[in-house]
Amino acid sequence: MRSRSVLALTVAATAALLLAGCTSSSESDPTATTANNGGLCAAAADSGPVSESVTVEGEFGEIPTASFSTPIAVDALQRTVAITGDGTALTDGAYVSYALTVFDGDTGAQVDAAGYDAAEPLAPIPVAAGTGIDEFFGCATVGSRIVLAVPGQGETAAQVYVLDVLEVTPADQWCQVVDPDTAMPTVTFDENGAPTIAIPDSGPPSGVVVDVLTEGDGAVVEPGDSVTVNYTGVKWSDGTVFDSSWEKGSPATFQTTQVVSGFQRALEGQKVGSTVLVSMSPLCGYGEASVTNTSALAGETLVFVVEIISSQPAAG
Template sequence: MRIRTAATAAAAVLGLSLLSACGQPTPAAPEATGTGAGTGAATSAPADTPNALAAVTATGPVDFKTAPKVDLGRTPISTTSIQRRVLTPGTGSEATREDTVRIRALIYNGTSGKLLDDGYGKGRADEGYRLGRTDLLAGFTEGLVGSQQGSRVAFTIPPAKGFGASGNAQLGVGATDTIVVVADVSEVHRGLTQLEGTGSPSPEGFPKVEFADGNAKAPTVTIPKADAPKKTREATLIEGDGPVVKEGQFIAAHYHGVLWKDGSVFDSSWERGAAADFPIGIGAVIPGWDDTLVGKKVGSRVLLVIPPKDGYGEQGNPNGGISGTDTLVFVVDILDAY
């Protein structure tokens, strides 16, 4: 179902700009100060830097409006593990893998000191990341674990936790380059891991949905003996009481998809064992999702019946075994919106 997976992480370093700006390029930005900044990527891996962030400073208020003035100290900065330093303490609980954080960040190439992504750039706002996601660079989510609301943190992402031996030439990250992130954390919150309750029965004419093994496992969906509807239909089986999903947000959800024609499963986050995250309302998923999930509340379970025109169209989705005439049925549990 998701059309953005590992590529999400490669978009403008860690997915920080292309998704939030709907594919618009990030404007040019100045480099950080520091001895050796702007000297270009090294041809071989520099030695690991002990206490690599000891000289890093970021002056200015943590007000999520004003970009801090960052000095990386001495470059190149190179680490073989994630190093982390709190520049400004925050308050509240420390973020875990189960939490979602909202941040504004400045991201640098630690070898050259060049600014790769400016989260304070024109038109940008704080951006949310569920730390349990697997479609972002591992070092990015790991570096944010432990952060508190209102804090400013700096952390490194070594190649093994970033783009690996191939680097990312488009973003200006070489195979041996360590990435340095300076992030202001505006929010830490915990989404749902699963819904509570059994929900309402499906309305007449809809597929029947049964969660015989509880909400942590995939449901069984039984298709009625009738022709598929020509228009998208939706039914809310559990009405959540969380925030309303807004256009342009990411949502975290468990979902289960079957074909109307035979009830066969073509995709299921429950069966994969991990919730999925994707932007909603901006054309990143099929129209049948964009048109129905915006406006729902976190904590809701939604049953969708989606004809081809609101699904994958006449071309279908051969990789998923979906033809151009297939009507899709989804059960979607909305766990978070950020």
């Protein structure tokens, strides 16, 4: 079982992927990411005497050792960059691949390590301003090693994290649309225009696949635009409908930057009046299932039919 510390990063990242109350109280609403707010560098936790006192040994990308005076006492997160990498820097909304080793603040003993084995990587997570995960990573560069002194929580003692930043994928390069590598669902519409989505017998496609069913003649949806849409979503695994604005009786309105990556890719670049079909793998939707991500949609490939009703340019 993963310790609280490894889970803490996953929980913060999951918060950036799950519903933030944008348009609906439904857990399955596609409006599921936090809007970009900037300021990752400023959001990083300050260095402090405890994090600065930790001596870390071992090669970057391999499980390190850490020595420090125990027990540690820390009231707020402290963050010290032990190694400054020369790779790509994190920007708001970018996805980071990382490895993490955790040490008990009372005894100094290692209690967990994850992400170092290429065969068992930790899932990349989004680092968005205002989600809490920004305090851990800030605007770190690939190749950086970060030491964190983390306050205790409940009966769990304070801990020391050693965090290696392995890879960064900018937000605009994450979950790009690709050609299908398997059969796509078929769609039929009733007399009211509501879709029925039929899942093929084949396995789901990889990544994000978008098929324009009907092309509109309105304005092109740009990143950050506020859109009003009708949508129906089904799970590839069993074809069941998990959410539908058509069934609710009213369309949804949100910014394109406030939805999961796969849904965002289905909207931006399309014309108002279009109806599109999109399939998205778990990492481009609600994430992989884990002990911290227990959403009913975690680990699911999702399929949406989206009717783009209107679009308003982003403010500014």
